[in-house]
Amino acid sequence: MALIIGVVTIISMVSVTAGIRSMVTDAISGMNGIMVWEKDALDQPWSYLSTDYEQKLESISGVRVALPEVFGFITEIDGDTARGSEMMMGMTGVMGIDPVKEQEREGTFYGMEMDKGRWLKPGDKSVVILGNEIADNYKKRIGSTIELDGKKLKVIGILKESQMFGGYMLAPIDVARELADLDSDIVNDYTIQAYNPQDQGKIAKIIEFKYDDLQAMNSQSAGEEMSDLLNTFDMVFLVISLIALLTAGVVIINTMLMSVMDRQKEIGVLKAVGWTNDDILKLVLIESLLLGIIGGIIGCIIGSVIVTIINSAIPFSLTLTPTNILGAFIFAVSAGLFGGLYPAWRISRINPIDAIRME
Amino acid sequence: MAKKKMLEAREVKREYIMGKTVVRALRGVDIDIEQGEFVFIIGPSGSGKSTIMHILGALDHQTAGSVTLDGKEMARMSDWQLSMIRRNKIGFIFQNFNLVPSLNAIENVMLPLMTSDMNKTVLEARAIKLLKLVGLGHRIHHRPTELSGGERQRVAVARSLINEPEIILADEPTGELDTKTGTGIMQLMRKLCKEKGTTFVIVTHDTEYIQKGDKIFHIRDGLINQEIYKGGKVIE
Ligand SMILES: Nc1ncnc2c1ncn2[C@@H]1O[C@H](COP(=O)(O)OP(=O)(O)OP(=O)(O)O)[C@@H](O)[C@H]1O
Ligand SMILES: [Mg+2]
Numbered sequence: 001m002a003l004i005i006g007v008v009t010i011i012s013m014v015s016v017t018a019g020i021r022s023m024v025t026d027a028i029s030g031m032n033g034i035m036v037w038e039k040d041a042l043d044q045p046w047s048y049l050s051t052d053y054e055q056k057l058e059s060i061s062g063v064r065v066a067l068p069e070v071f072g073f074i075t076e077i078d079g080d081t082a083r084g085s086e087m088m089m090g091m092t093g094v095m096g097i098d099p100v101k102e103q104e105r106e107g108t109f110y111g112m113e114m115d116k117g118r119w120l121k122p123g124d125k126s127v128v129i130l131g132n133e134i135a136d137n138y139k140k141r142i143g144s145t146i147e148l149d150g151k152k153l154k155v156i157g158i159l160k161e162s163q164m165f166g167g168y169m170l171a172p173i174d175v176a177r178e179l180a181d182l183d184s185d186i187v188n189d190y191t192i193q194a195y196n197p198q199d200q201g202k203i204a205k206i207i208e209f210k211y212d213d214l215q216a217m218n219s220q221s222a223g224e225e226m227s228d229l230l231n232t233f234d235m236v237f238l239v240i241s242l243i244a245l246l247t248a249g250v251v252i253i254n255t256m257l258m259s260v261m262d263r264q265k266e267i268g269v270l271k272a273v274g275w276t277n278d279d280i281l282k283l284v285l286i287e288s289l290l291l292g293i294i295g296g297i298i299g300c301i302i303g304s305v306i307v308t309i310i311n312s313a314i315p316f317s318l319t320l321t322p323t324n325i326l327g328a329f330i331f332a333v334s335a336g337l338f339g340g341l342y343p344a345w346r347i348s349r350i351n352p353i354d355a356i357r358m359e
Numbered sequence: 360m361a362k363k364k365m366l367e368a369r370e371v372k373r374e375y376i377m378g379k380t381v382v383r384a385l386r387g388v389d390i391d392i393e394q395g396e397f398v399f400i401i402g403p404s405g406s407g408k409s410t411i412m413h414i415l416g417a418l419d420h421q422t423a424g425s426v427t428l429d430g431k432e433m434a435r436m437s438d439w440q441l442s443m444i445r446r447n448k449i450g451f452i453f454q455n456f457n458l459v460p461s462l463n464a465i466e467n468v469m470l471p472l473m474t475s476d477m478n479k480t481v482l483e484a485r486a487i488k489l490l491k492l493v494g495l496g497h498r499i500h501h502r503p504t505e506l507s508g509g510e511r512q513r514v515a516v517a518r519s520l521i522n523e524p525e526i527i528l529a530d531e532p533t534g535e536l537d538t539k540t541g542t543g544i545m546q547l548m549r550k551l552c553k554e555k556g557t558t559f560v561i562v563t564h565d566t567e568y569i570q571k572g573d574k575i576f577h578i579r580d581g582l583i584n585q586e587i588y589k590g591g592k593v594i595e
Contacts, residue, residue, distance in 0.1 A: 265457075266460070269459055270459070270470065271442065272418055272451065272453075272457065273446070273471040273518065274442055274443070274446025274447070274472075274522070275442065275471075275473075275474055276442040276443070276474070277439065277442070279442075279474040349438070351419070352418050352419075353413050353419040356457055
């Protein structure tokens with residue numbers, strides 16, 4: 001039934017956009033600053049920058065702090081092959097940050113929040129903070145020991161559940177360097193924070209102009225680009241929803257029209273024994289409303305099942321909120337109501353005798 | 360005795376257009392029915408009996424002429440007013456019963472008042488009483504397809520009585536019944552006429568019943584060609 005398909009489409013699409021939106025806003029709101037990494041590098045983990053840049057970058061006017069970051073992949077956890085996070089295409093990563101410098105960061109590192117334990121502090125040596133997925137997968141708590149590629153670390157904190165960082169670990173920069181096999185004068189990237197966030201765009205341009213081998217991305221402009229993209233998504237989504245609504249409406253009109261035409265004789269009898277046009281109108285509308293409700297319920301169930309199946313098959317999750325389900329349901333019910341209006345009106349005006357004569 | 364005029368048809372014509380030919384089912388019918396009368400309409404098949412009954416019963420419109428109910432011209436009434444007349448004032452027994460196949464006997468009987476604000480238990484009790492009255496107390500949950508022709512006809516009779524109408528229009532109400540049940544129904548109608556003053560207009564082929572009518576209209580080819588009054592007065 002087209003109504004069910006319509007509802008399913010809407011549910012799936014709403015969850016896709018909502019999923020992407022929540023992931024992107026997570027990432028962007030967390031990334032508060034300018035990300036600087038080696039030009040032409042595939043991505044931050046494959047960018048190698050000298051620690052000299054810390055000084056150079058901080059000397060640019062308007063820059064408040066340059067925060068070094070290291071990123072390393074782990075192959076073994078507790079002596080077994082690491083089970084990677086889906087988010088990271090099956091790989092497991094450790095991010096290293098400098099606990100001393102981190103004190104100057106405004107906001108938390110990528111917006112991460114602690115669930116249990118504490119954040120890194122100056123002087124920390126062989127310690128690690130785990131993403132919630134890793135903590136769950138390996139049954140670690142505060143005080144447990146975790147062995148990463150043969151190196152024993154003490155778990156001091158566990159991150160709040162998040163799609164983005166569930167599969168990450170966070171360690172002091174020296175520990176991460178060791179795991180990433182980096183020399184002590186190399187980092188992967190810097191996050192730069194300005195005194196005035198409005199200067200970020202300008203600073204990013206200055207950095208790229210000054211240093212040919214660097215690439216700078218401003219989180220604000222990235223955020224704007226993303227939200228433009230998401231708005232386009234929303235528009236497409238809106239158009240598809242309208243088409244679905246229209247199709248469902250037409251199908252309901254058709255179904256109800258056929259159903260009332262089949263029962264012309266019966267409806268003629270109802271009118272003949274004293275039912276008013278309004279009584280007939282109500283009868284047919286209640287029927288098509290029921291049709292909408294049933295279609296809506298089935299559609300919502302199928303849609304939710306599909307979203308759940310998709311979620312278990314792809315590395316990020318679609319978000320399906322009760323509000324979205326309710327919205328899709330209301331859509332089905334209103335399609336039922338509006339689709340029923342015309343057939344109900346048509347049949348309610350039938351001449352009883354003509355209808356009764358019909359064979 | 361002088362009574363209040365109930366139904367009055369003047370020069371009523373009803374034509375059906377079928378492609379290029381015009382079927383003249385009624386060609387100028389005059390009928391007067393007073394309150395509390397027991398009236399018969401007789402005539403050969405195809406003479407227009409059902410057609411005039413439908414028009415008198417606010418179910419169909421004449422193509423010319425006028426029909427008044429209680430002095431009010433029905434052609435000038437709105438759909439809603441006509442529905443209200445059918446619901447509250449008129450009981451109609453169709454020649455082919457016209458029961459709703461998906462509903463059982465008692466639901467069919469309650470049908471006219473189902474959408475009224477009448478209390479459902481009161482309505483149900485009244486429907487059961489009527490079904491018992493027509494001898495179907497043991498068939499109240501049967502659907503029309505599970506009933507015999509005569510039983511269906513009696514459900515239709517019970518349905519016409521549910522709204523305690525002032526006037527009952529019956530198109531061959533005994534056509535499917537054996538003489539005994541037919542006579543029973545006819546006696547029931549006469550009783551209602553006498554005791555409650557209900558007006559009856561009955562189409563029939565059964566000449567033995569018509570002797571007891573106050574008036575008999577004889578219709579032929581869409582025209583009343585004979586009006587017989589009680590006591591033998593005949594108008595040709
Ligand atoms: N909807 C219609 N379209 C065309 N002609 C019709 C229609 N309804 C009735 N007629 C014609 O009108 C005439 C009168 O029909 P009507 O049903 O009133 O006859 P009747 O006297 O009730 O006959 P019977 O005793 O067989 O029931 C018939 O010739 C019939 O063919
Ligand atoms: Mg007839």
